[in-house]
Amino acid sequence: MSPRLALGAFVAALVLVPLVPGLPVFWITLLGNIGLAALVAMGLVLLTGVGGMTSFGQAAFCGFGAYATAVLSTHYGWSPWLALPVSLLVSGSAAVVLGLVTVRLSGHFLPLSTMAWGLSLYYLFGKIEMLGRHDGISAIPPLSLAGFELTDPRAIHYVIWGTVIAAAILTLHLLDSRIGRAIRALRRGQLAAESFGINVARIKLIVFVYAALLAGLSGWLYAHVQRTVTPTPFGISAGIEYLFMAVLGGAGQIWGAIVGAGLVTLLKEALQRLVPALFGNSVQIEGVVFGIALVALLQFAREGLWPHLARILPAPVRLAPKAAEALARRAFGGDRNRPLLVLDAARKQFAGLVAVNDVSFKVGRGEIVALIGPNGAGKSTTFNLITGVTKLTAGTVRFDEAPISGTSPQVIARHGIARTFQHVKLNPDMTVLENVALGAHLRGRAGLMAAMLRLDRRDEARLLAEAACQIERIGLAEHMMKPAGSLALGQQRMVEIARALAMDPELLLLDEPAAGLRHFEKAALADLLARLRAEGMSILLVEHDMGFVMGLTDHIVVLDFGTKIAEGPPDAIKTHPAVLEAYLGGAA
Ligand code: ADP
Numbered sequence: 036m037s038p039r040l041a042l043g044a045f046v047a048a049l050v051l052v053p054l055v056p057g058l059p060v061f062w063i064t065l066l067g068n069i070g071l072a073a074l075v076a077m078g079l080v081l082l083t084g085v086g087g088m089t090s091f092g093q094a095a096f097c098g099f100g101a102y103a104t105a106v107l108s109t110h111y112g113w114s115p116w117l118a119l120p121v122s123l124l125v126s127g128s129a130a131v132v133l134g135l136v137t138v139r140l141s142g143h144f145l146p147l148s149t150m151a152w153g154l155s156l157y158y159l160f161g162k163i164e165m166l167g168r169h170d171g172i173s174a175i176p177p178l179s180l181a182g183f184e185l186t187d188p189r190a191i192h193y194v195i196w197g198t199v200i201a202a203a204i205l206t207l208h209l210l211d212s213r214i215g216r217a218i219r220a221l222r223r224g225q226l227a228a229e230s231f232g233i234n235v236a237r238i239k240l241i242v243f244v245y246a247a248l249l250a251g252l253s254g255w256l257y258a259h260v261q262r263t264v265t266p267t268p269f270g271i272s273a274g275i276e277y278l279f280m281a282v283l284g285g286a287g288q289i290w291g292a293i294v295g296a297g298l299v300t301l302l303k304e305a306l307q308r309l310v311p312a313l314f315g316n317s318v319q320i321e322g323v324v325f326g327i328a329l330v331a332l333l334q335f336a337r338e339g340l341w342p343h344l345a346r347i348l349p350a351p352v353r354l355a356p357k358a359a360e361a362l363a364r365r366a367f368g369g370d371r372n373r374p375l376l377v378l379d380a381a382r383k384q385f386a387g388l389v390a391v392n393d394v395s396f397k398v399g400r401g402e403i404v405a406l407i408g409p410n411g412a413g414k415s416t417t418f419n420l421i422t423g424v425t426k427l428t429a430g431t432v433r434f435d436e437a438p439i440s441g442t443s444p445q446v447i448a449r450h451g452i453a454r455t456f457q458h459v460k461l462n463p464d465m466t467v468l469e470n471v472a473l474g475a476h477l478r479g480r481a482g483l484m485a486a487m488l489r490l491d492r493r494d495e496a497r498l499l500a501e502a503a504c505q506i507e508r509i510g511l512a513e514h515m516m517k518p519a520g521s522l523a524l525g526q527q528r529m530v531e532i533a534r535a536l537a538m539d540p541e542l543l544l545l546d547e548p549a550a551g552l553r554h555f556e557k558a559a560l561a562d563l564l565a566r567l568r569a570e571g572m573s574i575l576l577v578e579h580d581m582g583f584v585m586g587l588t589d590h591i592v593v594l595d596f597g598t599k600i601a602e603g604p605p606d607a608i609k610t611h612p613a614v615l616e617a618y619l620g621g622a623a
């Protein structure tokens with residue numbers, strides 16, 4: 036059975052359920068509630084499971100959607116359909132405002148702030164006169180289609196589940212795209228994403244608003260299904276339940292949202308019946324049992340339930356990308372006599388430690404320059420100063436005459452500077468191909484809408500073909516469709532080089548690229564770098580293998596304890612007394 040067939044079978048089952056003769060309406064209503072919750076949980080899967088931003092306040096966005104349509108359709112007589120865009124606008128705008136403040140927070144401050152707004156919005160809904168205070172708003176009109184009122188739970192079932200399936204498919208499309216890769220890089224590898232020109236803050240906000248829109252949509256549907264809204268379903272405890280659904284279902288899996296919503300909704304329903312039957316009506320301990328059951332489930336399925344289910348389902352077949360029209364290449368224009376990169380008295384102090392001590396050097400166009408020195412000499416810190424990861428204490432960095440010091444990694448990447456990291460920063464769960472395609476982010480155009488509607492396929496095919504081409508170039512074609520985390524460390528370093536090349540950089544910064552490579556792999560890498568230089572690319576590399584450095588480079592800069600102690604062509608450096616002193620401690 037193919038994944039498509041599995042989805043087809045699921046949809047067919049949903050279509051058939053209301054047609055089962057004698058099925059109590061109660062079950063259809065319950066299934067509808069699962070669908071409504073699944074919409075919210077799906078947003079949370081994207082926000083928390085994929086994006087790594089934990090939100091306890093998601094129910095509040097349902098509230099915005101529900102109250103907006105409730106007010107418009109009761110007080111002002113709007114049709115629910117006309118109110119839908121307003122509901123989404125209200126939830127979306129609230130998310131922009133809250134998101135601008137919260138997504139910048141890190142660690143536990145983000146979940147704490149979502150709790151804060153979850154609590155305060157609940158009280159706000161209950162205080163506003165127009166929203167009916169704690170009594171809420173009732174007599175909300177039902178949805179209608181072609182003059183036909185959708186009051187029958189069977190008809191509502193189709194509307195809800197049609198929406199859920201459509202939302203799931205659109206969201207899956209989104210994740211499998213240029214923007215989707217950026218979203219998936221949020222949880223593990225923000226720094227790498229920024230270093231390839233991705234505006235991480237903007238991507239976070241996009242995810243935040245997307246999740247809120249799904250919640251708002253659920254709220255809108257809820258209002259016209261329940262026909263009455265009160266503050267309770269939009270409070271903090273509902274927010275916690277939604278989070279449980281997203282996590283229990285399988286934190287990073289879109290279909291897991293449906294599994295989680297089903298599980299939590301059914302568990303609550305079962306406990307509401309079972310507990311009073313066992314303990315009598317007087318003891319209200321459903322909540323306690325519910326909490327214990329959820330914790331037990333989490334113990335049993337750390338990764339959520341979807342991965343367990345997915346084991347029975349067929350694994351999706353991942354095909355290597357087809358050839359596509361090549362992306363435009365950068366022209367290495369510039370005046371050959373002017374250096375490409377200039378460090379002028381670059382300085383970095385960490386408290387009392389001077390990691391980079393007023394270091395100046397240049398990288399010429401089409402040159403390979405090596406930065407060498409003992410461990411802790413300040414080489415990686417110098418890379419971080421050039422790429423904007425670390426702010427300079429003093430001095431300047433200019434690229435192609437333009438000062439780039441003081442700007443962000445994302446802006447510096449746009450100049451055409453690509454890098455690898457000494458400590459590999461790939462997303463281990465994404466395929467090698469996807470990791471490398473992330474490097475080509477700036478060379479694509481397709482945005483969120485295009486991705487959801489699959490209008491991005493041409494753009495996407497070109498990005499993937501470029502990524503595939505770079506992977507072939509570094510000799511890892513047969514590993515293209517494997518998760519990056521499954522490769523040996525030396526291979527992962529090579530994947531980082533492919534990712535940097537996918538950006539089509541003018542300057543390539545490589546931090547210990549040959550570490551962990553075998554002899555023949557080093558030779559292949561040296562060949563590749565020499566070819567890139569011949570094509571006009573400039574390369575700055577940090578490397579400990581002196582054979583590798585001496586045979587390849589045009590110019591060498593030597594650091595020791597943050598200070599430049601020598602620079603010159605390889606032959607001069609080999610015999611330079613200060614260099615021998617630093618490396619061999621004077622023993623030579
Ligand atoms: P290299 O790459 O040459 O081995 P680094 O640039 O990584 O050296 O480190 C240079 C010095 O700066 C080391 O003493 C290191 O401990 C220190 N250092 C690097 N990063 C930081 C940081 N973020 N905070 C404090 N000290 C740091």
Ligand code: MG
Nearest residue numbers: 414415416457
């Ligand atoms: Mg280093």
